[in-house]
Amino acid sequence: MRCLYVYWDVRLLTASYSREEDGVVVELYGKTREGKSIVVRYKGFKPYFYLVEPPSTILEKFSQDPEIYKMEEVELWHKGKVRKCVKVTLHSPWKTPRYRREALEFCDVLAADIPFHQRFIYDFDLGSCVRVYGKEEEKGKYTTELVVNAEKFENIGDFKPPLKILSFDIENSMKNGRIFTIGIAIWENGEIRKESIEGDEKDILWKFLEMIWKEDPDIITGYNIDGYDLELLSERYKKYGMDFLIGRDKSKPQRIVGQFWRLHGRVIEDAWWAVKKELRLKQETLQAVAMHLFGEGKLDVDRTNIDEEWEKDKEKVIEYCKKDAELALRILLQIGIINKYLDLATVTKFPLEDVIHSGTSTWVDSLLIREADRHNIGVPLQGQERKSRKIEGGYVHTIEPGLYHWVCVLDFKSMYPSIIIKYNICFTTLSKDGDIVSPTGVRFLSKEKREGLIPKLLAELMKKRDELKRKMKEDPDNRDYYNGLQKAVKILMNTFYGVLASSFYRFTNPDIGASITAFARDTIKRIIAELESEGIKVVYGDTDSVFFQSPYEDLENTIEFGMRKAEEISRREKLILEFEKILEPFFSHGAKKRYVGRIIWPDEEKGNMVVRGYEIRRTDSFDLQSEAQRAVFEKILDGDIQGAIELAREIVSKVRAGKVPIESLVISRTVKDFKFYKNPDSMPNVQAARKLIKMGQEFIPGMKVAWIVVNARGSKQDVEPYIPGMEFNRKPDYRYYARRVAETLARITDVFGVDEENLLTGSRQISLGAFGKEKKKKTLFDFE
Structure with missing residues (x-):
């Protein structure tokens, strides 16, 4: 009978485990296809790790320990050969670190630092979406709609169920911490509804628990809830002897390494951290971000005098609190970070929370550890290898400075992953007997002798990305869905080189990272040499791209020429080189990694400017610098070198005269907690933060603050906070800003013999060299 x-x-969405009287239960929390919350329970899975060629001493010790469930002899590939190992299975996952430390005194230990829930996911080879077969149980301690005891699992295609997001904000006394109200905003079925919790503080705390249990959100957010609201709630619950039980098993949230919080069954994603990850703004306050995204801000309540505001008008404070919760929720939805992480969860085969709160090395682990297990390859502990030398980077090819025309740009498709695949580069193929020799002298076994795990995985990911890009074209109605997935695959593929070249990753080896970049350098050098042997002028090359001049001076023939060269080189190199763009013209500074060009093809990018090496990367940069650079570059690309020099001088002169918009001078930088600075009084960002606090403005340690320099003549700068929408009443130090702009523009004009002092003083000596005829064009940098 079947x-x-x-x-x-x-x-x-999340995975964890709980202790029960008869052992440990793995808990997988998620959302069903129909949109119901569910916890999937699995009993009987136990933690384990491996001892490599262990001496009898440790085996005898472990065999007498009642915590050890069993020990089995196995064979695993480790450090170049198959070795006799012992698999040690424990009863309790939380005791694994202790036994790992004991064992490391006697022998190598493998796979002993993998989080228990991730070990379960790897062993059952679960993806981010699974079909669970089992039996529905009574809810018990759980607040989910469904509780299921699993009997077996099956991976299924990706789907995105409707998620419920709850955002909250707290208003509390500045005098004694007492909570006045909690504002709530809930996203469900495409709509936002707002509520508030008021009353006696103990009553507020109890009502908040009841609301979480009743609403059962998948994601909890707010603005800086990691650093403030959750900490405050934890303290207030303790004060009344109450338990802060907001997990889907009515457990407490746990703070991880003093930064983010984890919670059984729910994902905590602070909207402020999402902003820091996805947006690069001058200011990160809730007010500033909301104004930037929506053109609206917070309600008008003086947060520094909240006690008086509460006494004066409670309803106004309640609305203020609800508005803050709503804005945080809308910000999270607007920047689309949840969808991005759902796509990454799909390609990494992880629950959503593991993607959000894990580093890129853990994403790679998810695929690589599974593959290692399938091939009986030992999984080393994290951080066992240490990089002994700096890995040389990519090759940069430069020529004489000048304006060049009809420049074809060819880029390798996923160069580092492609090189890893082509040369079968992997920790499993690293061998002194290898028949593939890298330019550094390191040897790797060919695919015919042993296919590397990493090349195999990357080849599968590359094929998957090509399929997704094909589906984008074939299914325009679902283009955004497939585009999100292919971007996630690209992120994951490019992550491999970074972790392999790192000094801490479990599968790392400095010879591997050095070999990858060495093969890349040789490839680019060989391509450049072959092009030049054909009489083609190469004007630039950098790591995974090559720029060369077309022999034609028209678009149609240049496109055909670029396509033909990309196909020829790809066929010869057995790597895919893509014809990416045509620049007309292209300006080379002659210095490493410094150039600018105007795109003329493809059509969707036509007119855009490509700038490399001139970007403002200083933490104290301001918008006027990049605006000035772009205006001067426009002149240069028009062939008007004399006009570019004159414009640079004109800009510097106008800055010195104060004829520039105030907002273009704003500088911003992150400010940590003041206690982390040895000399906080000398730091302009700290000075600005302290002034913001005195002004009653929002400030959170770790947040960016914005200011304008009003006096830079003394031993320390005098700065004044800048707040969008508020009148700025101090006079900027225009001499300071003029010198900074001159310094920036001199990085362009110095090739013409015009340095910083020349721009400041207005000297007329110019060395144009062979930069061609000048053309006249009205400046785009026209300040009144």
Whole structure:
């Protein structure tokens, strides 16, 4: 008789485990295809790790320990050969670190630092979306709609169920910390609804728990809830002897390494951290971000005098609090970070929370550890290898400075992943007997002798990305869905080189990272040499791209020429070189990684400017610098070198005269907690933050603050905070800003013999060299 199972399709959101009287239960929390919250329970899975060629001493010690469930002899590939190992299985996952430390005194230890829930996911080879077969149980301690004891799992295609997001904000006394109100905004079925919790403080705390249990949100957010609101709630619950039980198993949130919070069954994603990850703004206050995204801000309440505001008008404070919760929620939705992480969860085969709160090395782990397990390859502990030398980077090819025309740009498609695949580069193929020799002398086994795990995975990811890009064209109605997934695959592919070249990753080896970049350098050098042997002028080359002049001076023939060269080189190199763009013209400074060009093809990018090496990267940069650079570059690309020099001088002169917009002078920088600075009084960002606090403005340690320099003549700068929408009443130090702009523009004009002092003083000596005829064009940098 055939056994029939009940099943549920589940998108995994978080994973954890709980202790129960009869052992440990793995808990997978998620949302069903129909939109119901679910916890999937699995009993009987136990933690384990491996001892490599262990001496009898440690085996005898472990065999007498009742915590050890069992020990089994196995064979694993480790450090170049198959070795006799012992698999040690424990009863309790939380005791693994202790036994790992003991074992490391006697022998190598493998796979002993993998989080227990991730070990479960790897062993069952679960993806981010699974079909769960099992039996529905009573809810017990859980607040989810469904509680299921799993009997087996099956991976299924990706789907995105509707997620419920709850955002909250707290208003509390500045005098004694007492909570006045909690504002709530909830996203469900495409709409936002707002509520508030008021009353006696103890009553507020109890009502907040009830609301979480009743609403059962998948994601909890707010603005700086990691650094303030959750900490405050934890303290207030303790004050009344109450438990802060907001997990889907009514557990407490746990703070991880003093930064973010984790919670059984729910994802905590602070909207402020999402802003820091996805947006590069001068200011990161809730007010500033909301104004930037929506053109609206917070309600008018003096947060520094909240006690008086509460006494004066409670309803106004309640609305203020609800508005803050709503704005945080709208920001999270607007920047689209949840969808981005859902796509990454799909390609990394992880629950959503593991993608959000794990580093890129853990994303790679998710694929690589599974593959290692399938091939009986030992998984080293994180941080066992240490990089002994700096890995040389990519090759940069430069020529004489000048204006060049009809420049074809060819880029390698995923160069480092492609090189890893082509040369079978992997920790499993690294061998003194290898028949593939890198330019550094390191040897790797060919694919015929042993296919590397990493090349195999990357080849599969590359194929997957090509399929997704094909589906984007074939299915325009779902273009955004496939585009999100292919971008996630690209992020993951490019992550591999970074972790392999790092000094801490478990599978790292300095010979691997050095070999990848060495192969890349040789490839680019060989291509450049071959092009030049054909009489083609190469004007630039950098790591994974090559720029060369077309022999034609028209678009149609240049496109055909670029396509033909890309195909020829790709066929010869057995790597895919893509014809990316045509620049007309292209300006080379002659210095490493410094150039600018105007795109003339493809059509969707036509007219855009490509700038490299001139970007303002100083932490104290301001908009006027980049605006001035772009205006001068426009002149140069028009062939008007004399006009570019004159414009640079004109800009510097106008800055010195104060004829520039105030907002273009704003500088911003992150400010940590003041206690982390040895000399905080000398730091302009700290000075600005302290002034903001005195003004009653919002400030959170770790947030960016914005200011304008009003006096730079003394031993320390005098700065004044800049707040959008508020009148700025101090006079900027225009001499300071003029010198900074001159310094920036001199990085362009110095090739013409015009340095910083020349721009400041207005000297007329110019060395144009062979930069061609000048053309006249009205400046785009026209300040009144």
